[in-house]
Each structure stands twice: as C-alpha cells, then as structure tokens.
Amino acid sequence: MKYSKIIIIITLFMFQLGMAQEKTSVVLNKALTEAKANNKNVLLMFHASWCKWCKAMEKNMNLPETKPIFDKKFVTAYVDVQERGEKKVLENPGGQELMNKYKGENAGLPFWLIINPKGEVLADSFDDKKQNLGAPSTAEEVAAFTAKLKKTAKLNKEEIQLIENAFLKKDK
Numbered sequence: 571m572k573y574s575k576i577i578i579i580i581t582l583f584m585f586q587l588g589m590a591q592e593k594t595s596v597v598l599n600k601a602l603t604e605a606k607a608n609n610k611n612v613l614l615m616f617h618a619s620w621c622k623w624c625k626a627m628e629k630n631m632n633l634p635e636t637k638p639i640f641d642k643k644f645v646t647a648y649v650d651v652q653e654r655g656e657k658k659v660l661e662n663p664g665g666q667e668l669m670n671k672y673k674g675e676n677a678g679l680p681f682w683l684i685i686n687p688k689g690e691v692l693a694d695s696f697d698d699k700k701q702n703l704g705a706p707s708t709a710e711e712v713a714a715f716t717a718k719l720k721k722t723a724k725l726n727k728e729e730i731q732l733i734e735n736a737f738l739k740k741d742k
Contacts, residue, residue: 610687
C-alpha cells in the first residue's frame with residue numbers, strides 16, 4: 571500500500587512536468603533564431619486563454635487576407651501570462667517577468683513587442699499616450715498599430731490597407 575502511494579505521487583509529478591509549458595526564454599530564443607535565419611523581426615504576443623481581446627487579435631492576424639502578410643514579415647511567438655485557477659499551468663515560466671521588464675505589468679492583454687533578431691525591442695503595444703493598443707479596433711488604434719508595423723517591417727500600401735480593413739471590420 572505504501573509503495574502504491576509513492577508510485578502514484580511520482581506518476582502525478584512526472585505528468586505535471588510533462589504538462590509544463592516551455593520557458594519564455596526558450597520560446598523567445600526559438601523565435602529569434604527563426605527570425606535571424608529568415609531576415610524577419612519577432613512579433614511577441616503576451617496573451618491568456620480567458621482574454622477575449624487576445625482572441626480577437628489572433629483572429630485578425632490569422633484571417634486569409636492578413637496571415638500571409640504577418641507570416642511573410644514576422645515570426646510570431648506567443649507567451650501565456652496571467653492565467654487563473656486551473657489554467658495557471660498554461661503560463662510560460664518567465665513570461666510575466668519579461669512583460670514587466672517592458673512595462674507591461676499594468677497594460678492589460680494582449681500586450682506585444684516587436685523585436686529584431688538581435689533581441690532589441692523595436693516597438694511595443696503602447697501608443698503615444700502610453701496606453702496599450704492591445705488588439706486595436708478603433709481607427710486611431712489601428713493607425714497606430716499599422717504605423718508600428720510599417721516602421722518595423724517593409725510593408726507596402728496594399729499590405730497596410732489589408733491589415734487596416736481586417737482590424738476595422740465591425741462584423742468580427
């Protein structure tokens with residue numbers, strides 16, 4: 571009986587280890603390696619499973635008209651943060667600390683950074699008023715977002731227009 575309890579505890583511990591998310595440093599290093607190999611920048615997205623704005627952002631980035639643009643111009647990487655209850659296991663260790671490092675602790679989600687292959691932050695999700703753009707949806711937010719994209723990737727007018735149209739759609 572005593573051994574069976576020990577075996578159960580060890581099995582549960584090993585299962586928990588197997589379920590653990592990748593460390594944020596691993597996620598970021600993989601993305602930076604891919605970005606360097608493909609001459610792109612990294613779009614690092616901090617999100618959570620409960621976050622409706624995160625889902626909206628991901629949906630807009632993965633639309634048939636926008637996905638090819640984001641895939642061509644960026645390596646997109648996701649880091650789970652700020653999960654609750656039983657979903658806490660979804661978090662990438664070190665994610666919140668990295669988000670805090672770039673002043674995202676009180677920004678809300680999604681929070682994102684655009685990083686060059688050297689690991690230098692080129693842009694973040696704060697607008698000129700230091701408000702988090704998150705998942706941009708107003709004309710002003712979308713304009714600020716696309717300006718950051720244009721600054722960090724060589725997007726042409728047609729690509730900018732497609733992204734603006736997708737993010738401004740009201741029938742999402």
